[in-house]
Amino acid sequence: MFYLRIGVLILLVSASLVAQGPYPLVCTAMAANVPIARAEGLAEEMGQIVVVCSGGMPVPNGQVIVTSNVQVFLNTNITSRVIDDPYTEALLLIDEPGSYYSPGPQLACGEAETYLDPATGTCPVTSANGDGTGNYSGQKNMLLPQYSGAGGLTYRRPNVWRGRCIGTNCATSAPNSLAWLGVPLDPPGTGPTRVIRIVNIRANANGVPTSGTLVPSTISALISISGAAGFSLVNPNMTVAIVEAGLTWGLRSADNSGALPSGGLNYLQCVPNNAPLAMNPTTASAPNGVSFVLRISENFGTAFRVRSTQAQNSPGMIYNTESMFYNPDFSADFGHLNLAGLATQGTRFLVRFSGPPGGLQVHAPITGTWSMFPNTGSARLIAAGLDGSGSDFTPVPPSSAALNTAYKTDMVYVYEMDTADPAQISLIDLPFYIAHTGQPYVTPGTTTVSVNYAPTSIQNYATGGWVPRFADLGDVRPLATLSSCSAQPKLFAAITSKSGTTSARVWSVQLTNSGPAPANNARITGFGLTQTYGAACTPVVLTPLPATVGTIAANGGTGSTNLTIDFTSCPSLARFTAAISYAADGGAAGTSTFNNLFR
């Protein structure tokens, strides 16, 4: 009897415990990853938000699951691409579809064979098994007799929902928030946890105030889940990105050995530089060589990325490309879902040279080379708009195949990464050629350069525009100054007399200064004889060079010096061509050639 009473007591206690019901529904929010967002970016990738739910009472088998509204707020504008206004590329996935643990197809609400309720614009989902499992399988096994027009039909179970702006269109909505309305969230009960993953949130990192300390600025997200089902939400506030400047650039010497002076390079109007290239961009001749090297450096490993048009739809995977969670198998017909997460271009750099019309030409390299680090990537000159926009990766063919350069009269050059390694801090070196003919119609003035991520934009809100896109930081620096030669001397040479013996023949060389300024420190810098007639011989120039002429007055002044040559080895009738080179301070320099010269 005693044991009977004990047994009944145990049964009663057990029954009372069961009557308390299942565990309460508790959801915990967290950032799945915290990427570094480029401070220059207007549409930067944010970390994925994951909400893990457990407990609660699953909806009985066959009943429609109650829905909740999920809303995300950031402390800056959300700039996810608008693909079907007011719907954006931001997506909410339930139970990690397409993953190892849930290998079914990814199916968005509204796609073919899902039931999109025209009254609410949402997709009702019924409980598949009554235990919280199978509800979001993507399979075609759902009867919806409760809905008008749906009776007797079997539908597929969606597992992806599109995020939308709050208003009727994104242009008039709160810019820092996206919502997923009418999402059926079935409490998992004692079964596997329910996982909600929010992907493809882009944000305006440029709108976050830069940090004044060593601790970088951050972008925070606040998530709200509200609806018929009551539950606790733990950690609704989280950091989804760290903001850092992504790009550093500088001008370096032609041999890439160090930085250029802050004022840049200096050229004279009357002294040509790479003149053949200035007259003909297709030439192989650039006698003055590379003028400077532009170095573009990334400040963290993922600051430079390729675009990627491959599928990137494994939940939880980080791809480190400009594209985000991207499933090309999503429907193109329903809200352009196949564009969700797809970047419009890889990381681009807009290199813009500005100078006076008719001034210096800057010829750009077709490819950028990596230096200092293993060759892990490259950038390619591409055809793009003046703001760096354009969705196609169209390489610009070289103007000069030999020099591997191109020349555009607007001197706006856009490069796009075609390979990149997120595990490397990369530098890209671009060797440029400055060219001008040395003629007076080359306009004097200063040419400047600016480098920016591209495309540049002022759209810091959600639009259907380019992703990523960047603010123009207006970092313009002097590159080169072309100075007028109007006050320069201008020299030419003549041989005015010959005297002396064969072994010490003296040629008097006269320099004439036809320029408007005196020629100071005029001198003969070179003297070469090429035999054109007679038995071969080798005349010896006895005068050491340079031979000083001195100061020559402007506007027709002359000055002379003697060059002594030993013609002992030469026959009497030997003839020569002489090249006499000369120079003076202030940039006057040249060579005069004389033919049919006897000794």
Place this chain on the structure above:
Amino acid sequence: MRWLLSSLLTLVCFAALLPAAPLMVVGPPGADQFALPGGVVLWTVDVTNDFGYLVPTSFNYETLSPVGTFTDLFTTLGLISIGPGQSVPGIGQYDIDPPATPGFVSAGQLVLTFDVFSRDPVTDLLFDPEADYLSSGSLSAPVSVTILSDTGVPEPSTLVSLGLGALVLMLMKRRIA
């Protein structure tokens, strides 16, 4: 008076014996020319010599406002000797830079340098370049080239029309006369 006339006669005779300076004259189509960007200008010169044997050694276009590249087609073609009383033509080619600005005027001078010998270096077998050397010098002549715009050049059909018009006018004038 007789003394004065005698002196004048002596001076005239002496002057007649003095060597005259060589002369360079720009020939057709003239010193001042016009060209399109990327076009070509040809300058011709006639060099006349009155004393010794003149050997041209260089021919250049010297200017403060260059607009192209000059090619010497005079002294680079071989040894030329211009004897007393002889005249020899020379030519220089000026290739205008393709980016030259229409309206731009390049003005300067053609400069010819030369050596003068007492014997003909081309034909005289006794020629000795040291013993027969007399002097060196240069000649110059002002020239210019003005850059035209594409629209400033008459089309061939326009020229044909102008020619036909001129022909008609001449015929009419002849008929009226």
